[in-house]
Amino acid sequence: MSSSHDPTKQNAIDMTNARAATSIEVADVRKFLNGGPLLWDRRKKIVTILSNDPVFDKSLRAFHSRQEQFLRGEAISNRLYELQELHKWSQEDMTIALSVMDEPLPIASHNITFKPVLELQASTELRSKYAAMTASKGILGCYLQTELGHGSNLSCLETTATYLPQTQEFELHSPTLTSTKWWSGALGKTATHGIIQAKLILPGEKDMGPHLFFVQLRSLETHETLPGRTLGDVGQPDTLCGWASTDNGFARFDHVRIPKENMLSKFAGVSDAGEYVTPPHAKMSFSGLIYFRSLMVTNAGWLIAKAATVSIRYATVRRQGEIGPDGLERQIITYPSVHVRIIPLLARAFVYLELGRALTRRVDELTRDLSVGDTTQLAELHHMVSGLKVLVSTTGIQDLETARRSMGGHGYSAFAGLGKLYADFLPAATYEGENSILEQQVVRAALKTFRSLSTPRPASLSGTSSYLCLIRDKALVPPKATADTWAKPEAAISLLEWRASLLVQEMANTTTTPDPSITQRVSRAITEAFVAARVGELIAALDSAFKPRAVAVVRKVYLLYLLTTLESALVDLLSLGLIIATVETATHNPTRGLRLAVARLCKELLPEAIGLSDAFGFSDWELDSALGVYDGRVYEALWAKAQQEPLNRTDVTEAYEVSIKPLLLRGQKIAGAKL
Numbered sequence: 001m002s003s004s005h006d007p008t009k010q011n012a013i014d015m016t017n018a019r020a021a022t023s024i025e026v027a028d029v030r031k032f033l034n035g036g037p038l039l040w041d042r043r044k045k046i047v048t049i050l051s052n053d054p055v056f057d058k059s060l061r062a063f064h065s066r067q068e069q070f071l072r073g074e075a076i077s078n079r080l081y082e083l084q085e086l087h088k089w090s091q092e093d094m095t096i097a098l099s100v101m102d103e104p105l106p107i108a109s110h111n112i113t114f115k116p117v118l119e120l121q122a123s124t125e126l127r128s129k130y131a132a133m134t135a136s137k138g139i140l141g142c143y144l145q146t147e148l149g150h151g152s153n154l155s156c157l158e159t160t161a162t163y164l165p166q167t168q169e170f171e172l173h174s175p176t177l178t179s180t181k182w183w184s185g186a187l188g189k190t191a192t193h194g195i196i197q198a199k200l201i202l203p204g205e206k207d208m209g210p211h212l213f214f215v216q217l218r219s220l221e222t223h224e225t226l227p228g229r230t231l232g233d234v235g236q237p238d239t240l241c242g243w244a245s246t247d248n249g250f251a252r253f254d255h256v257r258i259p260k261e262n263m264l265s266k267f268a269g270v271s272d273a274g275e276y277v278t279p280p281h282a283k284m285s286f287s288g289l290i291y292f293r294s295l296m297v298t299n300a301g302w303l304i305a306k307a308a309t310v311s312i313r314y315a316t317v318r319r320q321g322e323i324g325p326d327g328l329e330r331q332i333i334t335y336p337s338v339h340v341r342i343i344p345l346l347a348r349a350f351v352y353l354e355l356g357r358a359l360t361r362r363v364d365e366l367t368r369d370l371s372v373g374d375t376t377q378l379a380e381l382h383h384m385v386s387g388l389k390v391l392v393s394t395t396g397i398q399d400l401e402t403a404r405r406s407m408g409g410h411g412y413s414a415f416a417g418l419g420k421l422y423a424d425f426l427p428a429a430t431y432e433g434e435n436s437i438l439e440q441q442v443v444r445a446a447l448k449t450f451r452s453l454s455t456p457r458p459a460s461l462s463g464t465s466s467y468l469c470l471i472r473d474k475a476l477v478p479p480k481a482t483a484d485t486w487a488k489p490e491a492a493i494s495l496l497e498w499r500a501s502l503l504v505q506e507m508a509n510t511t512t513t514p515d516p517s518i519t520q521r522v523s524r525a526i527t528e529a530f531v532a533a534r535v536g537e538l539i540a541a542l543d544s545a546f547k548p549r550a551v552a553v554v555r556k557v558y559l560l561y562l563l564t565t566l567e568s569a570l571v572d573l574l575s576l577g578l579i580i581a582t583v584e585t586a587t588h589n590p591t592r593g594l595r596l597a598v599a600r601l602c603k604e605l606l607p608e609a610i611g612l613s614d615a616f617g618f619s620d621w622e623l624d625s626a627l628g629v630y631d632g633r634v635y636e637a638l639w640a641k642a643q644q645e646p647l648n649r650t651d652v653t654e655a656y657e658v659s660i661k662p663l664l665l666r667g668q669k670i671a672g673a674k675l
């Protein structure tokens with residue numbers, strides 16, 4: 001290696017060279033990933049405004065205490081709405097501004113849970129009374145479902161809402177410690193109002209199960225807790241310090257009276273006399289959940305995109321190990337064992353971003369349908385979104401950690417930026433429906449559809465259940481994967497659909513002796529078959545989206561998504577006989593062809609990796625990562641960050657007199673020696 005070699009200059013050279021190697025029109029792909037030129041333009045303008053505003057400064061946040069992070073979160077929420085007024089941002093602009101925030105903000109509970117549930121489930125009277133205040137943030141809301149003693153099992157919630165016909169009021173009450181509402185975002189210190197799940201008790205002690213009620217929590221004059229309520233923060237949310245900027249809270253109610261109109265009674269209600277009014281559809285209350293969960297798909301797409309961008313940029317400029325043809329240590333991205341880990345992240349981000357956008361359109365349609373009482377799409381969308389929520393949270397968490405590990409020790413530094421994203425995203429596997437519980441729901445619906453196929457009135461197979469056509473038609477025979485399969489998206493999609501249908505069939509045939517992991521595998525197989533079919537549609541639409549060179553590259557990205565999905569499904573594919581050893585395979589290992597195809601695709605995409613990750617369009621402010629800086633000068637960025645560490649303000653730490661000195665002196669005394 002040349003002694004005149006300067007690694008910091010080399011960082012920039014490596015990044016410039018990698019950028020120059022990209023053959024695609026990055027600007028075109030960027031517009032596509034951002035939902036079109038107008039949305040990309042809006043995002044750019046909004047990010048410029050935010051990144052130049054001191055409230056959104058991220059330079060010191062790695063050193064903030066919980067209290068400081070919370071105060072910053074509230075300041076960010078306030079400033080965002082101030083800026084909305086100042087710049088006359090539309091609702092769409094605000095959605096962009098909120099989506100580029102990398103903090104779990106207390107205001108999110110208002111926007112993502114409280115407001116949509118109120119809009120979807122409140123009566124016209126209740127909605128019109130609070131709609132303007134809710135929209136303008138004149139009141140701030142939260143959603144109180146989970147209790148200290150129960151989360152997933154809604155039917156066992158203990159908080160009661162007892163109807164009192166004499167005064168036409170409900171009385172909210174927390175009868176036990178375990179009925180304390182727990183975990184609700186913004187409940188601790190922020191929210192003035194809440195939507196609460198409580199057991200509806202009708203005259204004659206009739207327990208009608210959980211229903212939604214609207215309740216004021218704090219005074220609009222002083223922000224003090226109103227009488228009868230006990231409110232507070234549940235404490236630092238987790239040991240990794242995720243969610244520190246949000247006040248997840250607890251609440252107890254002591255015989256709190258609310259007017260009858262405060263029941264969210266668009267669908268289920270209570271007559272003045274106290275009789276129950278049945279909802280038109282058993283799953284009507286799921287519409288709010290569908291909305292929150294659908295947002296998680298796009299959100300996971302952007303998170304994985306960040307992880308991909310940071311890790312690919314760092315691996316491009318980090319040199320380590322063997323000496324390459326240029327006489328320098330090799331860029332770590334050139335090692336297959338590195339790039340096969342991080343290039344697939346690009347593929348998942350590309351797919352989830354498009355999938356999320358399509359899902360948002362479907363959920364908007366559902367909301368319109370429900371507002372006129374049309375519930376035809378409700379159950380289908382509920383199961384689809386539940387499965388997707390599980391898939392994107394599971395893979396998103398894995399991908400963030402994969403990216404972090406691919407960067408070695410520096411990946412663990414707070415300045416790498418991925419640790420915070422990981423800590424904030426971890427509970428996505430738990431909130432908005434614990435993943436294992438959602439898997440059970442996805443599988444139950446699939447089994448019901450499957451069983452109906454052998455009845456005189458079979459369910460129609462569409463959307464999430466279309467893969468079942470394969471076993472409905474007895475003449476169809478499962479394919480056998482060959483070397484060709486890995487080059488053809490349609491063959492990969494077919495394998496994933498067969499895997500889902502055969503697994504559902506197996507589960508239906510083994511209900512008396514189930515294997516313990518089958519629910520998780522079936523749910524994943526169903527969702528991956530659904531996503532694979534959508535990827536097929538995305539591939540088919542590529543010609544009209546890009547110029548030929550980008551079509552070829554993005555097609556490879558989508559194919560890589562399909563192949564890595566197959567790779568993670570190998571246990572099922574082998575167990576179900578969808579991949580079998582053939583005499584042609586030299587090693588008799590039938591999975592080798594797939595693995596080699598994944599490796600080949602990753603290698604082919606390598607020269608495009610910087611261009612593809614630039615296409616997400618992240619600014620340095622958005623990434624907030626010393627290892628993911630656009631110009632590649634990672635060592636200088638890391639050095640500058642370390643200089644801000646508060647411990648470095650003084651040469652001799654205050655711990656010296658208190659602890660280090662006595663320790664040293666004791667040791668020196670025991671050793672009886674002087675140096």
Ligand SMILES: Cc1cc2nc3c(=O)[nH]c(=O)nc-3n(C[C@H](O)[C@H](O)[C@H](O)COP(=O)(O)OP(=O)(O)OC[C@H]3O[C@@H](n4cnc5c(N)ncnc54)[C@H](O)[C@@H]3O)c2cc1C
Pocket residue numbers: 109113143144145146149150151152153182183184185237243248427430431432433434435436437
């Ligand atoms: C950061 C964060 C934010 C949150 N925000 C809110 C909010 O705003 N509002 C709100 O109401 N809640 C909120 N929650 C709570 C969240 O919705 C619940 O934690 C979640 O629903 C799971 O419930 P639980 O914690 O009681 O888990 P449990 O239901 O106790 O589950 C514990 C374990 O048991 C398993 N299990 C439970 N039941 C079964 C079963 N029948 N079969 C098999 N396995 C089972 C689960 O799979 C899980 O592994 C939040 C949580 C977090 C972490």
